[in-house]
Amino acid sequence: xxxSPPHRQSDAGASEGDNDRSSPLLASYLERRADMxxxxxxxxxxxxxxxDLVQDLYxxxxxxxxxxxxxxxxxxxRLASNLMLDRLRQGRRARMRDADWRxxxxxxxxxxxxxxxxxxxxxxxxxxxxxxVMAALSALSPRTQRIFKLHKIDGLSYVETAAAxxxxxSAVEKQISLALGHLHSRVTR
Numbered sequence: 137x138x139x140s141p142p143h144r145q146s147d148a149g150a151s152e153g154d155n156d157r158s159s160p161l162l163a164s165y166l167e168r169r170a171d172m173x174x175x176x177x178x179x180x181x182x183x184x185x186x187x188d189l190v191q192d193l194y195x196x197x198x199x200x201x202x203x204x205x206x207x208x209x210x211x212x213x214r215l216a217s218n219l220m221l222d223r224l225r226q227g228r229r230a231r232m233r234d235a236d237w238r239x240x241x242x243x244x245x246x247x248x249x250x251x252x253x254x255x256x257x258x259x260x261x262x263x264x265x266x267x268x269v270m271a272a273l274s275a276l277s278p279r280t281q282r283i284f285k286l287h288k289i290d291g292l293s294y295v296e297t298a299a300a301x302x303x304x305x306s307a308v309e310k311q312i313s314l315a316l317g318h319l320h321s322r323v324t325r
Contacts, residue, residue, distance in 0.1 A: 164208035
């Protein structure tokens with residue numbers, strides 16, 4: 137049975153029975169847990185999450201099990217140093233990833249970010265308006281709906297729409313005018 141994690145034990149360390157059953161590396165960790173906190177704090181400063189690093193170091197030591205280590209204290213400090221460097225690299229990568237995302241998804245004016253996404257109220261208003269437009273379009277005849285879709289949504293000109301449907305350009309103009317009048321009366325109320 138493994139000793140409990142360091143944040144659950146007292147600073148006095150594990151009991152004698154636990155040390156007898158553990159590896160020399162784990163025993164070295166348990167003896168130097170407070171030193172490891174101070175080491176991380178000295179290297180990284182007060183803003184670092186020292187307790188997470190100490191816990192991660194404990195998990196690494198447990199993961200090594202009974203690995204043969206000739207100098208457990210030196211090996212422990214090497215593990216701590218590597219763990220700290222990994223954390224610093226992860227932080228740097230996260231900051232770079234965030235900066236890349238921010239530059240591709242935000243507009244900036246000097247040092248100030250400008251929100252280019254609409255606020256929640258505008259989104260709700262736009263959705264309600266779209267629902268009104270869709271309801272108004274569904275009230276039109278299928279022929280008028282098709283002409284409107286080809287011209288306004290698919291982007292065909294009056295001439296292209298007329299050719300696609302085999303009707304005259306003036307018939308397209310009349311149907312578009314009818315559809316726009318209908319939408320205006322239904323959506324702007």
